[in-house]
Amino acid sequence: MNETDPDLEACAREPIRVPGAIQPHGALFVLAGAPPVVVQVSANLADYLPDGVRQDAPLFGPLADLGDRLVRWQASGERYFQTRLETEGLIASAHRAGDRVIVEVERLGGERLEAVFSRLRSFTAQLSDEPDIARSLPAVAGFVQQLTGFDRVLVYRFDADWNGQVVAESGNGRLPSYLDLRFPAADIPAQARALYATNRLRIIPDVDYRPVPLVPVPDPQTGDALDMSQCQLRSVSPVHLEYMRNMGTAASMSVSILVDGRLWGLISCHSAGPHMVSQALREICDFVAQALAMRIAALARAEDAARRVMLSAVTSRLLSAMSSAPDWMEALAGEGEGLLAQVGAAGAALVSPERLLSVGEVPPEAAIRRLAAWLDAQPRQDLFSTDRLTRLLEQAPELAADLAPEMAARASGVLALPISRLHAGWLIWFRPELLHTVRWGGNPHEKVREQGRIHPRQSFSAWQELVRACAEPWSEAELAAARALGSAIVGIVLRKAEELAELSG
Numbered sequence: 001m002n003e004t005d006p007d008l009e010a011c012a013r014e015p016i017r018v019p020g021a022i023q024p025h026g027a028l029f030v031l032a033g034a035p036p037v038v039v040q041v042s043a044n045l046a047d048y049l050p051d052g053v054r055q056d057a058p059l060f061g062p063l064a065d066l067g068d069r070l071v072r073w074q075a076s077g078e079r080y081f082q083t084r085l086e087t088e089g090l091i092a093s094a095h096r097a098g099d100r101v102i103v104e105v106e107r108l109g110g111e112r113l114e115a116v117f118s119r120l121r122s123f124t125a126q127l128s129d130e131p132d133i134a135r136s137l138p139a140v141a142g143f144v145q146q147l148t149g150f151d152r153v154l155v156y157r158f159d160a161d162w163n164g165q166v167v168a169e170s171g172n173g174r175l176p177s178y179l180d181l182r183f184p185a186a187d188i189p190a191q192a193r194a195l196y197a198t199n200r201l202r203i204i205p206d207v208d209y210r211p212v213p214l215v216p217v218p219d220p221q222t223g224d225a226l227d228m229s230q231c232q233l234r235s236v237s238p239v240h241l242e243y244m245r246n247m248g249t250a251a252s253m254s255v256s257i258l259v260d261g262r263l264w265g266l267i268s269c270h271s272a273g274p275h276m277v278s279q280a281l282r283e284i285c286d287f288v289a290q291a292l293a294m295r296i297a298a299l300a301r302a303e304d305a306a307r308r309v310m311l312s313a314v315t316s317r318l319l320s321a322m323s324s325a326p327d328w329m330e331a332l333a334g335e336g337e338g339l340l341a342q343v344g345a346a347g348a349a350l351v352s353p354e355r356l357l358s359v360g361e362v363p364p365e366a367a368i369r370r371l372a373a374w375l376d377a378q379p380r381q382d383l384f385s386t387d388r389l390t391r392l393l394e395q396a397p398e399l400a401a402d403l404a405p406e407m408a409a410r411a412s413g414v415l416a417l418p419i420s421r422l423h424a425g426w427l428i429w430f431r432p433e434l435l436h437t438v439r440w441g442g443n444p445h446e447k448v449r450e451q452g453r454i455h456p457r458q459s460f461s462a463w464q465e466l467v468r469a470c471a472e473p474w475s476e477a478e479l480a481a482a483r484a485l486g487s488a489i490v491g492i493v494l495r496k497a498e499e500l501a502e503l504s505g
């Protein structure tokens, strides 16, 4: 089941940003205009602020000071506002949503933050001393579990297709282990991922909560639904609440791990029973997630830079061999080891209408020629790559008949470059099939369809899948090295063609 499935597309259209309701572990009111007046409230507001808030009026009485501070904040241009309302025992947070200001209040937590901050300092020092991210992840899960008291804390990493894998875990045994299990992209649909890339922190203290409606809905001045994307109290999709029940989790908290602005993964926390974490501790978890994200980004950049340096040295050797040789194809093929090292391939083929030279592990010549002919027929591109032969065969069904059996073992990964602007010619690298078993959290292909809509699957027990016709993915550094070599080859081929033309006068 993939995200193009019509049922899942319907699910991905669920309007999670405008639920028109909140969770009851806080209250909310919406201000508009200048001076700001209250235009909407959550139906439970009086439980938190019995005085000082009235529809169509500025904040008054005990909240007049809050109103003044909000006006100053609005003029400051600062993105967020937060203050403690000691008398009421609340923490108030505000943010802008269009020309509205949304104010959310929650009860103050009782924790002593001084002790937490000293542990946080030690933890972030430990994080920056560890050069291997994979070894840091269990420590992150353990720190967050200790801090929040959830039964299980996972570090969940997305792959290129937005499937995810549990790469670290810390638990107290009340919930089953999910370590190493994978979950399909549909479990966190695209609109939710997009939201979590902007609103990093979400908590659901009790899966059986009764949504508290906003009053009135829609906005009485504009008739619009309130954009609750940045609300901490936003009521959650019923589909996801069903998912949580199926998973046996009564409370959850997710913190987005954003690496260079992209959703790398989540720190995902669960408890078997209802569980609340104060806003202050949630924000410390957010700080931990962003410290981890910065570490991941720094190490990834260092690794990428080192690989690019190594690969550019290989490229220089290949180009000097080509430039000085009368037959550049023979010269390149003669540098077999370097040619393969250029992108970390197991095999490579140089294909022109007249010749085919290969090094390493490559599919049969006939299959390579059919692949090259297919590439010739595609719109001109500087590079074609796939790490899944099945994806290639989806694009080239005409090849499927006789390519698949011969190709999978040696060419599940394909990286192809045109090597001349003058005539058909390709440099094609190949990677072998990585036959491996993947353990999913439940059958990802299972589709539960009732009352005309799709439901989350019931089981999350390990479900094994033998993955075929997949190769090691091509890294950005390898694709860049391939492009660098490709454009240099085109230049050398062109220059040699001009030299030949001059010689033949």
Ligand SMILES: CCC1=C(C)C2=CC3=N/C(=C\c4[nH]c(/C=C5\NC(=O)C(C)=C5CC)c(C)c4CCC(=O)O)C(CCC(=O)O)=C3CCN2C1=O
Residues within 6 Å of the ligand: 008, 011, 012, 014, 016, 154, 156, 164, 166, 178, 183, 184, 186, 187, 188, 189, 192, 202, 203, 204, 235, 236, 237, 239, 240, 243, 252, 253, 254, 268, 269, 441, 454, 455, 456, 457
């Ligand atoms: C064990 C690894 C793991 C997974 C796979 C996971 C899933 C997960 N789904 C989340 C959110 C959603 N899923 C869905 C939808 C689906 N879930 C499904 O299983 C299916 C089939 C659908 C589409 C119908 C939706 C709409 C949402 C948005 C909820 C909201 O923020 O309002 C969310 C975010 C919920 C949150 O933090 O607010 C998660 C995080 C929890 N979680 C995990 O810990």
